[in-house]
Amino acid sequence: MKIEQLHKLFLECQSACTDTRKIKPNDMFFALKGDNFNGNTYAVKAIESGAKYCIVDEAEFNTSPQTILVTNVLETLQELASFHRTYLNIPIIALTGSNGKTTTKELINATLSQKYRTTATVGNLNNHIGVPLTLLSMTKNTEIGIVEMGANHLKEIEFLSNIAKPDYGYITNFGKAHLEGFGSVEGVIKGKSELYQFLNENNKTIFVNGNDAIQLEKTKQSNTIVFGKNTGFDVQVSFIEAQPNVSVNYNGLTIQSHLIGEYNFFNIAAAITIANYFKVDDKLIKTGIENYIPSNNRSQVLTKGSNKIILDAYNANPTSMQAALLNFEKLNDGNKIAFLGDMFELGNDAEQEHHNIIGLIEALNFQAVLIGENFNKTTSNSNKVTTFESFDDFKNKFETSKLTNSTLLIKGSRGMAMERILDLL
CATH class of the missing domain: 3.90.190.20 (Mur ligase, C-terminal domain)
Structure with missing residues (x-):
C-alpha cells in the first residue's frame, strides 16, 4: 500500500497507537517490535480493543480486513508521520539540547497556547518512535507544532529532522550528556548541531541564545533570532533573581516563574523569545510563564x-x-x-x-x-x-x-x- 493510501485511512482514525493497553476506539495500531516483544502478536487484541486498523509486518498476522501488511512497521510509522506533517503544512518548532529541553518545550507550549492551538510532544516522547507519534497527534486544528528531539548518538537529530521537517529550531545547550554514545563533548556539539544544519540547508529560522558562545559560533551564517541578557539582541530578557523561584524582566514586565535554579533563566528567555516572534501579546506571555508548574520529577x-x-x-x-x-x-x-x-x-x-x-x-x-x-x-x-x-x-x-x-x-x-x-x- 502506498503511503498516500495509508494516510487516507489514517485520517479516518482517532490517533496512532503502539500500545494495546492505551488503545482508544478508532485508533490506528502500529505493531512495533522490540528486543523482548513482537507487536504483531497483539494484532487481534488491538482490533478487539477498538483499533480501526492494525499495521503489521509479518504475513501470518495479516488475518483481517482491518490489518494492513507492510514491509517494516517502524519505517512505515516514520514515513506516515513525515507525510502527515507535509499534509498539515503548519509551522513546526523543533528543539533539542543536553539539558532543559523538556522544560523549555513545556514553556514554549505554555506561552504559544495563549494565542494558538498548539500540539506539543507529550512528556519526553522524543526519539525515533516518539517524534513520529507526536507528528501524528497533530490535526487540522493544530496551528503550531512543537517537537522535542532527543539523541545519544550522531546522526539521530539529522534523522529526526528529516522526519519532522521543522521550520524553526532551538538548541538549549551543549553539555556532558550521553558521552558514551557521542564519544566526547565535541561529539555532543556535532550531534545536536545537526538540527542547525538541517535548518541552514533549508533556509529556516534558528533561535539562538546570544550569551552562549558556541551557539553564536555555530549559527553566525544562519537566519537567526538572537536573545539573551545583552542590549542589542533581537530580544532582551533580564535576570532578576532565582530565590525562591526564577523571575525575569521582559519589556518592563516582571515575570515570576514556578521554576527553581538560575539555570532555568535561558529556558524561560527562549520561550519568551519564540512567543514574541509569533506575536503573542506580552501580557499573555507573562501569563503563560507564570501559570506553568513543573511536574514529572523536574524542578x-x-x-x-x-x-x-x-x-x-x-x-x-x-x-x-x-x-x-x-x-x-x-x-x-x-x-x-x-x-x-x-x-x-x-x-x-x-x-x-x-x-x-x-x-x-x-x-x-x-x-x-x-x-x-x-x-x-x-x-x-x-x-x-x-x-x-x-x-x-x-x-x-x-x-x-x-x-x-x-x-x-x-x-x-x-x-x-x-x-x-x-x-x-
Whole structure:
C-alpha cells in the first residue's frame, strides 16, 4: 500500500497507537517490535480493543480486513508521520539540547497556547518512535507544532529532522550528556548541531541564545533570532533573581516563574523569545510563564512533613548535576542535604565525572548522600559525603526518619529512580 493510501485511512482514525493497553476506539495500531516483544502478536487484541486498523509486518498476522501488511512497521510509522506533517503544512518548532529541553518545550507550549492551538510532544516522547507519534497527534486544528528531539548518538537529530521537517529550531545547550554514545563533548556539539544544519540547508529560522558562545559560533551564517541578557539582541530578557523561584524582566514586565535554579533563566528567555516572534501579546506571555508548574520529577518543590524537597530526579548528567548543586548552595535555607544518584551513559568518563562531582561537593557548604556503584567507588575524605553502593543499601542503612526541618535536593539519572526516596520520608 502506498503511503498516500495509508494516510487516507489514517485520517479516518482517532490517533496512532503502539500500545494495546492505551488503545482508544478508532485508533490506528502500529505493531512495533522490540528486543523482548513482537507487536504483531497483539494484532487481534488491538482490533478487539477498538483499533480501526492494525499495521503489521509479518504475513501470518495479516488475518483481517482491518490489518494492513507492510514491509517494516517502524519505517512505515516514520514515513506516515513525515507525510502527515507535509499534509498539515503548519509551522513546526523543533528543539533539542543536553539539558532543559523538556522544560523549555513545556514553556514554549505554555506561552504559544495563549494565542494558538498548539500540539506539543507529550512528556519526553522524543526519539525515533516518539517524534513520529507526536507528528501524528497533530490535526487540522493544530496551528503550531512543537517537537522535542532527543539523541545519544550522531546522526539521530539529522534523522529526526528529516522526519519532522521543522521550520524553526532551538538548541538549549551543549553539555556532558550521553558521552558514551557521542564519544566526547565535541561529539555532543556535532550531534545536536545537526538540527542547525538541517535548518541552514533549508533556509529556516534558528533561535539562538546570544550569551552562549558556541551557539553564536555555530549559527553566525544562519537566519537567526538572537536573545539573551545583552542590549542589542533581537530580544532582551533580564535576570532578576532565582530565590525562591526564577523571575525575569521582559519589556518592563516582571515575570515570576514556578521554576527553581538560575539555570532555568535561558529556558524561560527562549520561550519568551519564540512567543514574541509569533506575536503573542506580552501580557499573555507573562501569563503563560507564570501559570506553568513543573511536574514529572523536574524542578519540583515539594513539602514532606517539616522538610522542603527539591525534586529534580527525572535525569542527570555532569552538566545538569553541577548546575543543580551550585543552585542548591545559593539557597539560604539552614540544614541542607543533597541526595544524588549515579549519572549514566558516561562511558570511559564515568569515573572522572563522578569524582568531579564529589570534588565540587567538598567545596560547598552542605551534606551529600551519594547512591550508586560509580559514586560508591569514588573516594572522599570529607565528612560531608556519605556513599552507598545501591538504593537498597541506602534504604536499609540510612535513617530517613531523622530528617526534619531540612531542605533536600534529590537528583540522579533516570535509571536510579531517586524519587523513591519520597516514599521513605
